[in-house]
Amino acid sequence: MSAKNAAPVKYADAPVNKALSPEQKIKLYRDMCRIRRFELVALKHYNSGKMGGFLHLYNGQESVAVGCVSLMGENDHIITAYRDHGHALAVGMGMNECMAELFGKKTGCSKGKGGSMHFFAPDKNYWGGHGIVAGQTPLGAGLAFGVKYKGLKGCSLCFLGDGAVNQGAFHESLNLAALFDLPVVYIIENNGYSMGTSQKRSSAYPGCLAERAEGYGMKWELLNGEDIYEVRARVNEAMVRAREESKPMLLEVLTYRYYGHSVADAMHKKYRTKEEIEKREREHDPVIIFRNHLINEKVLTEKEATEIDQAASKEAEDSGEFAEQSPLPDPSEIFDDIYWEVDNGTEAGQTGRHFFND
Numbered sequence: 217m218s219a220k221n222a223a224p225v226k227y228a229d230a231p232v233n234k235a236l237s238p239e240q241k242i243k244l245y246r247d248m249c250r251i252r253r254f255e256l257v258a259l260k261h262y263n264s265g266k267m268g269g270f271l272h273l274y275n276g277q278e279s280v281a282v283g284c285v286s287l288m289g290e291n292d293h294i295i296t297a298y299r300d301h302g303h304a305l306a307v308g309m310g311m312n313e314c315m316a317e318l319f320g321k322k323t324g325c326s327k328g329k330g331g332s333m334h335f336f337a338p339d340k341n342y343w344g345g346h347g348i349v350a351g352q353t354p355l356g357a358g359l360a361f362g363v364k365y366k367g368l369k370g371c372s373l374c375f376l377g378d379g380a381v382n383q384g385a386f387h388e389s390l391n392l393a394a395l396f397d398l399p400v401v402y403i404i405e406n407n408g409y410s411m412g413t414s415q416k417r418s419s420a421y422p423g424c425l426a427e428r429a430e431g432y433g434m435k436w437e438l439l440n441g442e443d444i445y446e447v448r449a450r451v452n453e454a455m456v457r458a459r460e461e462s463k464p465m466l467l468e469v470l471t472y473r474y475y476g477h478s479v480a481d482a483m484h485k486k487y488r489t490k491e492e493i494e495k496r497e498r499e500h501d502p503v504i505i506f507r508n509h510l511i512n513e514k515v516l517t518e519k520e521a522t523e524i525d526q527a528a529s530k531e532a533e534d535s536g537e538f539a540e541q542s543p544l545p546d547p548s549e550i551f552d553d554i555y556w557e558v559d560n561g562t563e564a565g566q567t568g569r570h571f572f573n574d
Contacts, residue, residue, distance in 0.1 A: 228509065230449035232287070238515045244286060244444060245510055245521070248278040248503050249528040251302045254311055257532040258301070258318055262479050266540065267318050269331040274302035276474040279502035280405055281306040283447030284373055287455055291370025293341045293359040295352045297377055298333035299405075299473075300345040307340040311535035321542035327553060328545045350376060350383035353402070357389045360400035364462055371399040371458035379410030379418065381425050390466070394432040399458035401451070404468045405441070411477040412487045426468035434464055441471035442500045445509065472496045 227233060236244075255273045262271045274281070277299075285294065285306035296303045304314055309325060317324030318332055326334050333347040343359065346352040356374025363370045380386055381404060393400050404425055410418040419425060429436035435457075439450045447469065454465040474497060476484030485493070510516040516524075551558075557565035 227443065227445040227449045228513075230445070230452075232448055232452045233445050240286075241510055241513075241515050242524070244282055245503075245506055245516070246524050246528065247282045247286075247306055248444070248506060249525045250311070250531065251278045251281070251305050252503055253525070253528040253532040254305060254314070254535070255301060257529075257536050258315065259475070259479060261319070261536055261539075267332075268320060269333075270298070271318070271332050271479040272299040272301075272477065273473065273475045273479065274299055276496065276502070277405060277407065277441065277471045278302055279444040279447055279506065280403070280441045280469050280471055281375075283444040284375075284403065284451050287448060287452050288341070288373070289370065289459075291363060291368040292373065292455070292459075293343060293363070293370070294373045294375070295343040295356045295359060296345065296375035297349070297352055297380065298345070298347045299377065300333065300335050303375065304335040304337065304342065304345070307337060307342045309335065309337050309340065309342070311531055312538045315532075315535035316539040316542050319539040319542070320544065321539055322545045323538070323542040327549070329553065350380035350386040352376065353380065353383075353386045353389040354392075356402065357393050357398055357400055360393065360398035360458075360464070361396065363399055364396075369459050371401055371455050373401050373403060373455070375403045375405055377410070378404055378406040378408070378415055378425060379413075380404075381428065382410075382419060387428075390429065390432045390434060390464075393464035394434050397462045398464050399462045400464045401454045401458050402464070402466045403451070404466070405471055406468050407471050407473040409473075409477070409487070412481060412483055414487070424468055426466050429466035434466055436466040436468070438468045439470070441469035442502045442505055443509075444502060444506050471502075472500065 251274060255275050258271060259273060261267055281302035294303060301314060313325040314335060317326055317328060317330060317335060320328045320331060322328050326336060333345055335345040353374055353376055356372050360372035406425060408415055421427060424438045426436040426438050437450060440446055454467055457463055474493060507521050511518060553559060
């Protein structure tokens, strides 16, 4: 299904959005502000040399993670790639555990052993955080298979970037999802650049990337990710369909990242013009767009919106202090948390046969 032929919709009036209480709308705004402020504080500490490894920031894409996660029920699962901080905070992970993980500290969500690309919260149905491009897409199909196998009414939200659509694992996942009628919603967060290469120079496509789903007999849609109301309305339809009909779907969400592929991407103002970045920040910022929505709806005042943002900023700064003061992992723990079988002393863990029988 092509978005070009869809009838115009007032997404604020979509049932799933009209059902939101003022308190729920304010929470959506607060969650977006918390992601924005967390990323800015993380960037500050990374640039000061307090973090190692990579740091892939989510600034400019907050409406996608927050909008999608807000639709999740108890049997829904979420998995994503390495730009995972926004999804982590959206599902309810704390800033302290997330910031400490960036610092490589023991109090981090992965005990300081994962870093930026490996945030996990199984208790919140959040399965990471994966550093291999498209490596999460077979796992997203697997989560959906598990939901279907258990006879549960739920779905899997599997996020990927526009660069991942050219990986073989992604196409294998689409094939299996279509063959087995798996309740998985693949969400391409298309921020326009595969690392430092524009979409037109990196991918072959007729109209949009989501059209590739047609090769697998899978439904697809293209949507604008800058307005959280549109994200919620359009993604909700795909999730309901996945739960009720056990059918997969491919969504392409047009969005934009304000910084480079990672903080190490020193060329991000070379392959994009300064004017392009500033125009996106000025005219298409998802946080500002939703803030204006809520003020126009009289859900928030300018003063209240500013106070929410300031509180998010303080929380982020405090998480940086928490991370700095936290201890490093003990070297004696280097082999812990690698295999569940070993950590829990099962027979397989004792014999070394972790995955296969004799």
